[in-house]
Structures are given as structure tokens and as C-alpha cells.
Amino acid sequence: MRVLGVDPGSNATGFGVVVREGGHVRHLRHGVLRPPTGAALSDRLHFLHTELSTLIEAEKPEVAVVERVFIAANPRSAIVLGQARGALLASLGASRVRVVEIAAREAKKAITGSGAADKGQMQLMVTRLLKLDETPPTDAADALALALCFAQAGALADLPIRGRRRNNRRAMTEIVAGRTR
């Protein structure tokens, strides 16, 4: 199963793609989509939409995990973030990929053990867990963490039945309960 993580942002949208093979999760690709600065808002949002469509076309993920937003700092920044999310989610809708939303706190807790982990801790753990040669940029690390978090939960569910199987399955269900549809 190929999983795409997306961390939406109007200036920088992180993405990361991992693949789950049996009980193992492997890194495939990551990066940051940066709309051209100084371009019109509609052009910047079109950029996010088309770049994500191109990425989905190339990587063919079965699931896209998008960072869920509970509350933004203020209505102005919420509109700006919402617009980026809208362009990206419309692209995911066009591709018919299954969309799951996971809160940053959940991903942080799953990856670092703490829901209050900072950007640096996330970068460190994502680099270690995916055995990367270089530390990814923060936005890409957050996106990889989202993908990894979902893929790992699935990987645990794939393991042969052990004493902890049911707990693992429950953990996955909790995460999956965050999906959009």
C-alpha cells in the first residue's frame, strides 16, 4: 500500500510518499510545493492543485493522509490555510484517492511518543524511522510523519496474530476514525 502524506500550507505544502510492504514501511519520496511568490492568489492555488495532481499521477498512492485542522490562530490565517487545503483536497477528489485526515498531535504522538513534539524532534524521528540519509525539510518531515503514522498502523494490523494484535487493531481504528468520509 502506497501512502501519500500532505501538510497543507499556502507558501509551503509538504508531501511525503511511503510504501507499506508487509510489516515494513519504506520511504519513496518527499518534497515541498512552493507556489511562485508574487503570483496572483488564483495562480498560486492552481499551482498547488496541478502539482499535487502530477504527484498523484506519478506515485499512484492508495491513501492520502492530510493534516487535520482543528483551529487556526485567527480567521485571517484560517482563510489562507483553508484556501490551500481547498485547492489540494479538490486535487485529491479529482484523483479518487481515499482521503484520511489525521491531527498533527496524533501524528506527533505516534512518531515521537509525545503529542507536543517540536519540528526538530519530528525531523529526527522521521529521518531515523525511514532510514533517510538526509534530514528532510520541516514541512516534508511533517508530511512523511502523517504518511508513516497511517502506514505503520496498517503494518501492525498486517502482523500475524499475537497477544497484542487486538490492541494494535484498535490503535489503527482510532487513527482511521479521523478520516474525512
Add this chain to the structure above:
Amino acid sequence: MRVLGVDPGSNATGFGVVVREGGHVRHLRHGVLRPPTGAALSDRLHFLHTELSTLIEAEKPEVAVVERVFIAANPRSAIVLGQARGALLASLGASRVRVVEIAAREAKKAITGSGAADKGQMQLMVTRLLKLDETPPTDAADALALALCFAQAGALADLPIRGRRRNNRRAMTEIVAGRTR
């Protein structure tokens, strides 16, 4: 000049198309885009994106006037509105149509004479000014008002030079100053 007005909303996005011919503005079409209720968020945003793309393809507007948002009631509704705007603006970006943003207050003042006009007053004035047989739904009336507001300012600028020409031109400049790029 063909002008498309768009009043973004996650459940109902109004649109209206008018054409300016010399000093006259004529109604062409209006309606409301309603994403399927109960569908996934990504599917609903994809619906807005593709429906607007289809509309642009059919009507070929040279300018799209989108309601500008200053502040939303709260961050949660700002995210929801922002997402709809993002999907719609990405579609406008894809079509390369020029995008202008006009605040609801400006449109209300231009159409009814009062920036605090209610929905009913806007419907009434839009129906009268565009000589419509039936009153359009509120979302479509707001979208038509945006298109009309911009087209009328342009129509005034097209008039032969009169005593009030310079004032008219200034009024248009003020409105056009609200554009995105």
C-alpha cells in the same frame, strides 16, 4: 466584455454571468453550485472545481469577480469558507481568467446605494437592473451583483466624455484596486 461573478460557499456557491456591450450591461446566466451533501470533503471541493471549470469553458468570461473576505465569524467557518474559495480560485487560475476581488459591502453599495443592504434588497435591485423575469436565489443574486458592479464601472468608463467622466473613472479604479494580482 463578459464578466463572471462568484460568491463562494461550501454548501452553495452562487455564480452569475453578464456581458457589457458599450454602455449597457446584459444578463446572460446565473445559478448555484451545490456540492452533493454527504459526499467526502475532497469530492465536494472537486465538484466546485470542475463545475466552475465547465462554466468558464462554456461562458468564456474575460474577468471573474470573487467576493472578497475580510474576516469570518470564527476560525472554523473561516477554514470551511477558505476551502471552497481555494477550490474555486484554483479553477480560475487554471483558466487564466483575470480575477478581481470585491468586498460584499462595495457591491452592496454600488447596487443598492447602501453597504448594509440585506439579501432581499440585493435580489430586488439585481432583478430590476438586469430586467430579470424571476428573482434569482440569494447566492446567485450576490454573484450577479458582483459581476454587475464590475461591469457597470467598466460601462461608465466606456461612455463618451461628460462632466462626470473623471469621477466615474475614479470610482472604477477604486473597485479595480480590489483585484488580487
